[in-house]
Amino acid sequence: MQAQARLYSAVLLIFFIGIGLILYKHLALGFPLMPDDKKFVWTIEAKIDFQAQGDPVIISLALPPKEPNLTFMEEDFASSDYGFSELTSNNERRGQWSKRTAKGAQTAYYRLSVYENDKLVEDQPIDEPEPPKKPELDEVFLTASMTLLEQVRARSANAEIFTRELIQTLNSKSPNQNQRLLRNDKAGEDYKTNLILDLLALEGISARVVRGLFLEDGRRRQSLTNFVEIHDGNQWILFNQDTGKSGKPKNFLIWQHGGQSLLDVVGGKNSQVSFSIIKNTHSTRNLVVNSSQNKQAAIIDFSIYSLPIEQQNAFKMILLLPIGALVVVIMRILVGIRTSGTFMPILIALALIQTTLVTGIVIFLIVVGTGLMIRSYLSRLNLLLVARISAVIIVVITIIASISIISNKLGLSQALTVTFFPMVILAWTIERMSVLWEEDGPREVLIQGAGSLLTAIIAYLFMTNRTVEYLTFNFPELMLVNLALILILGQYTGYRLTELYRFHTMGKRHAVDKH
Amino acid sequence: MLLTSIKRLKSMGIIGMNQRNFGLVSRYNPRRLYPLVDDKLKTKQLAQQAGITVPKLLGTLHYQHDVKQLKNILNPYQEFVIKPVKGSGGKGILVITEQAHNLYYKPSGDAVRLTHIERHVSNILSGLHSLGGKPDSVMIESLIHIDPVFANYSYEGVPDLRVIVLKGYPIMAMLRLATHASDGRANLHQGAVGVGIDIDTGEALHAVQYGDPVYHHPDTRKPFHDLTVPHWNKLLTLAAACYEITGLGYLGVDIVLDRDHGPMIIELNARPGLSIQVANFAGLAPRVAAVEALIQVDPDPRVRVEFSKKNFAAVRNLFRSRRKISQSVQRSLSLTVS
Numbered sequence: 001m002q003a004q005a006r007l008y009s010a011v012l013l014i015f016f017i018g019i020g021l022i023l024y025k026h027l028a029l030g031f032p033l034m035p036d037d038k039k040f041v042w043t044i045e046a047k048i049d050f051q052a053q054g055d056p057v058i059i060s061l062a063l064p065p066k067e068p069n070l071t072f073m074e075e076d077f078a079s080s081d082y083g084f085s086e087l088t089s090n091n092e093r094r095g096q097w098s099k100r101t102a103k104g105a106q107t108a109y110y111r112l113s114v115y116e117n118d119k120l121v122e123d124q125p126i127d128e129p130e131p132p133k134k135p136e137l138d139e140v141f142l143t144a145s146m147t148l149l150e151q152v153r154a155r156s157a158n159a160e161i162f163t164r165e166l167i168q169t170l171n172s173k174s175p176n177q178n179q180r181l182l183r184n185d186k187a188g189e190d191y192k193t194n195l196i197l198d199l200l201a202l203e204g205i206s207a208r209v210v211r212g213l214f215l216e217d218g219r220r221r222q223s224l225t226n227f228v229e230i231h232d233g234n235q236w237i238l239f240n241q242d243t244g245k246s247g248k249p250k251n252f253l254i255w256q257h258g259g260q261s262l263l264d265v266v267g268g269k270n271s272q273v274s275f276s277i278i279k280n281t282h283s284t285r286n287l288v289v290n291s292s293q294n295k296q297a298a299i300i301d302f303s304i305y306s307l308p309i310e311q312q313n314a315f316k317m318i319l320l321l322p323i324g325a326l327v328v329v330i331m332r333i334l335v336g337i338r339t340s341g342t343f344m345p346i347l348i349a350l351a352l353i354q355t356t357l358v359t360g361i362v363i364f365l366i367v368v369g370t371g372l373m374i375r376s377y378l379s380r381l382n383l384l385l386v387a388r389i390s391a392v393i394i395v396v397i398t399i400i401a402s403i404s405i406i407s408n409k410l411g412l413s414q415a416l417t418v419t420f421f422p423m424v425i426l427a428w429t430i431e432r433m434s435v436l437w438e439e440d441g442p443r444e445v446l447i448q449g450a451g452s453l454l455t456a457i458i459a460y461l462f463m464t465n466r467t468v469e470y471l472t473f474n475f476p477e478l479m480l481v482n483l484a485l486i487l488i489l490g491q492y493t494g495y496r497l498t499e500l501y502r503f504h505t506m507g508k509r510h511a512v513d514k515h
Numbered sequence: 516m517l518l519t520s521i522k523r524l525k526s527m528g529i530i531g532m533n534q535r536n537f538g539l540v541s542r543y544n545p546r547r548l549y550p551l552v553d554d555k556l557k558t559k560q561l562a563q564q565a566g567i568t569v570p571k572l573l574g575t576l577h578y579q580h581d582v583k584q585l586k587n588i589l590n591p592y593q594e595f596v597i598k599p600v601k602g603s604g605g606k607g608i609l610v611i612t613e614q615a616h617n618l619y620y621k622p623s624g625d626a627v628r629l630t631h632i633e634r635h636v637s638n639i640l641s642g643l644h645s646l647g648g649k650p651d652s653v654m655i656e657s658l659i660h661i662d663p664v665f666a667n668y669s670y671e672g673v674p675d676l677r678v679i680v681l682k683g684y685p686i687m688a689m690l691r692l693a694t695h696a697s698d699g700r701a702n703l704h705q706g707a708v709g710v711g712i713d714i715d716t717g718e719a720l721h722a723v724q725y726g727d728p729v730y731h732h733p734d735t736r737k738p739f740h741d742l743t744v745p746h747w748n749k750l751l752t753l754a755a756a757c758y759e760i761t762g763l764g765y766l767g768v769d770i771v772l773d774r775d776h777g778p779m780i781i782e783l784n785a786r787p788g789l790s791i792q793v794a795n796f797a798g799l800a801p802r803v804a805a806v807e808a809l810i811q812v813d814p815d816p817r818v819r820v821e822f823s824k825k826n827f828a829a830v831r832n833l834f835r836s837r838r839k840i841s842q843s844v845q846r847s848l849s850l851t852v853s
Contacts, residue, residue, distance in 0.1 A: 333533060336532065385641035385642050385643065386641075435643060439606050439607075439644070440705065441705070491537070492533055493531070493533045493534040493537045493538055494521070494531065494533060494534070495521055495524060495529075495531040495533075495534075496531055496532055496533060499524075499531045499532060500520050500521065500524070502726065502793075503524055503529050503792070503793065504520070504726075505723075505726050505727055505728070505793070506524070506527060506529065506792070506793060506796060
C-alpha cells in the first residue's frame with residue numbers, strides 16, 4: 001500500500017507541475033489555449049509638423065505609458081537627421097528629437113505597434129495625487145460655480161457620483177443660466193476639461209486630465225481626446241468628460257496622464273501633432289512567443305521555440321507521439337483491443353498523417369496484402385528467420401516502388417506518399433501476421449490487423465486534430481499531464497470492455513440461475 | 516447495461532486481464548524466475564530433481580547444423596514428439612506416432628518425409644515459435660499415451676489438465692480437450708473444449724466451447740457428466756509441488772495422464788490465462804482472497820491440497836444432476852433387460 005501511496009503522490013506531483021506550467025504560460029505569458037486565438041495589433045503613427053526657424057530645434061513629445069496589460073511590440077522614431085533620446089521622469093515617458101539647425105517645414109514621426117494582452121496583472125502601485133489647487137476665478141464665475149456645486153452635491157454621495165453628476169449637469173441639453181455662463185459653448189475641448197478640473201478642485205477632489213486616442217482602423221489625422229481622471233482616495237477613476245461615463249472605453253489608448261504638455265517644440269512654430277491608426281490581425285501565439293523571447297522569459301528561451309524552424313517542425317511530430325501512446329494505452333487497457341505489435345499503430349498513424357487517411361489505409365492494405373502473399377511463398381523456401389525478414393523488407397520496398405511508379409503513370413499523385421510508410425516496420429508486420437496466420441489461422445490475423453488499424457485511425461484522428469497539435473507543440477508540459485494519466489491507467493485493474501463480451505455468457509446464466 | 520454487467524462479473528469474482536497482470540502475475544511472479552518456466556528444458560530438469568514425473572527426453576538440438584543428425588536421433592524411436600523449448604500455447608509441436616519406410620506418420624494418419632521434419636526443426640531453431648522470435652532449441656520427447664479414461668474425450672490430441680496454483684495452493688482446474696475445430700490442439704480460443712473440474716473430487720462440473728456451454732464432446736458425442744479425472748489426489752499434489760520448484764506464486768501447471776506412467780508435468784506457465792473461469796463457471800477472485808488470507812503457506816504440498824479440497828469444493832455441480840438421471844436410466848434399462 002505504501003508503494004501505491006508513493007506512486008499516487010508522484011502522479012499528483014507530475015500532474016500538477018504540468019498543469020501549473022500550462023497555467024503559468026497561459027496566464028502570465030499570455031499563451032492562448034486555442035490555436036485560432038487572434039489579437040488586434042494597432043499601429044499608431046504620430047506625425048509632428050512644424051516650421052523651423054533656423055535655430056537649434058528640440059521637439060519633446062509625451063509617449064504613452066507602458067501599462068502592464070499592453071504589450072508594446074515595436075516603437076520607432078524615424079525622422080531623418082534628428083538625434084533621438086527617450087527620457088523618463090515622474091512616471092512619464094517623453095521622446096526628444098533634436099537637431100543643431102533646421103529651417104522650413106519639418107516632420108518627425110513616432111510609430112508604435114501595440115496590442116492588449118490577457119495577462120493577469122498584479123495591482124500596480126498607483127501614483128499618489130497632488131492636493132487640489134484652488135483655482136483663481138472672478139466673482140461672477142465663482143458664484144455660478146458654487147451654486148452649481150451645491151446643486152450637484154445635494155444629489156451625490158461620494159466623489160465618484162459627484163463627478164459623474166457634475167459632468168452630466170455641465171453637458172445637459174437644456175442648460176440654465178448658470179451652466180451656460182460656465183460652459184461657454186464657443187470654447188473648445190480643453191476649456192471644458194479645465195472647467196471640470198477647476199470645479200473639482202473647488203470641491204476638494206484631486207483630478208487630472210488624461211489624453212488618449214480612440215483606436216479605429218484606417219483613421220488618419222486624429223487628435224487626442226481629453227478625459228478626466230479623479231482620485232477618490234483609493235484609486236484613479238476615469239471619466240468621459242462629454243457623457244460622464246466612468247471607466248476606460250474599449251479600444252482607447254491612454255497616451256498621457258496629467259497636465260504636462262503633449263508636445264513642446266523649441267526653435268519652431270506652428271507645431272502640431274496628428275495621429276493615424278491601422279489595425280492588423282495576428283495570431284496570439286506568435287505575438288506571445290516573440291514578446292516572451294524578447295523578454296528572455298526562461299521557460300521560452302530554453303524551449304523548442306529557440307530551435308531552428310526545421311527542428312521545430314520535427315518536434316511538432318515528435319510531441320504528438322505521446323498522444324498516440326495514450327490512445328494505445330487506452331485501447332489496450334480499457335477497451336482491450338488486440339493489436340499486432342504494441343506500438344505499431346502509432347507508426348501507422350504517423351504514416352497516415354503524411355498520406356491522408358483513405359489513401360494511407362488503401363496503400364497499407366495493398367502493401368500488407370501483397371506482402372503476405374509473397375511471404376507465404378517465402379515460407380516454402382525454408383529460410384532462416386533473419387534472412388526471411390530481410391527478404392520481406394526487399395519485397396516491401398519493391399511493392400512500394402511499384403505502387404509509386406504505377407500510380408504515377410496513372411496520374412494518381414496521392415499514392416506517391418507511400419514512401420512515408422516505415423518499411424522495416426511494415427516488413428515486421430507482414431512477418432508477424434504471416435506467422436500468426438500459420439499458427440492461429442486467418443481469423444486471428446483479421447482480429448489483430450483490424451485492431452491495429454482501428455487503433456491507428458483513432459490515434460490519427462487525435463494527432464491531426466488542430467487543437468491537439470497546437471496544444472502539444474505550444475504546451476510541451478502537456479506531456480507531464482499525459483504521463484500522469486498513463487501512470488494512473490497503469491494501475492487500472494478493472495475489466496476491459498472486450499472482457500464484458502468474453503465473459504458475457506457467465507453473467508447471463510448467472511442471472512438466470514438466481515431465479 | 517454496461518454497469519450492470521460489470522457488477523455481475525464482479526459479484527461472481529471474475530478476474531479480468533488487467534487484474535491478473537497487476538494483482539497476480541506481477542505481484543507473485545518475479546521476472547527473474549520466468550526463464551525457469553519459459554525454458555521447458557530447465558523446467559524438466561527442475562521437475563526431475565524434485566522427483567516429479569515428466570515425459571522422457573529423447574534428444575535435443577541447439578544449432579542449425581545439428582539438423583543433419585536428426586535422422587540418427589530419431590532412428591531408434593517409433594513414436595516421439597518434437598517441441599520448441601521456448602514455445603508457448605502448444606505452438607510448433609509435431610507429434611509422430613509411427614515410422615516406417617522412411618515415412619513418418621502424424622496422429623491424423625498423414626505421412627511426412629524427413630525433409631519436412633528437418634524444416635520444422637530448422638524453423639524452431641530460428642525462433643519461429645519462440646517469444647519475440649529469439650533463437651530457440653528443439654527437444655524431442657517420448658510420446659504420451661492417452662489414458663483410457665479419456666479415450667473418447669479427445670479428437671487427435673492428448674487431453675491436458677490445467678491447474679492454477681496460487682502460492683502453492685491449487686485453486687482451480689480445467690481439462691482441455693482437443694477438437695476437430697481446434698485442429699487437435701488444446702487451445703480454447705481455437706475451439707478446444709474446456710471442462711471445469713471440481714477441486715475436491717476431480718469430477719467434471721461444466722464445459723464450454725467458444726465460451727458457450729456444451730454437454731458432450733462435439734466430435735465424439737461423449738457426454739461429460741460422467742467424466743472423473745483419475746489419480747486426482749496425486750495430480751493435485753504434483754501441481755502444488757511446482758510452487759516449491761519454481762518459486763512462482765501464480766502458476767499454471769499443465770499435466771497429462773499417461774496410460775503407463777500416470778500424471779506427468781508437461782509445461783508450466785507464469786502467465787496462465789483466464790478462460791479457466793469460463794470453463795468452471797466460477798470466478799478466481801474469492802479463491803485468491805482465501806489463499807491470500809492465510810498467514811502462512813504450509814511447506815507440505817499434501818496439506819495444501821487438503822486445504823484446497825476443503826475450501827474450493829464446488830458448491831453445486833451442474834453435471835451431477837444429469838449424472839443421477841443417466842444412472843437411474845441405466846438402472847431402469849438393466850431392470851427391463853433382466
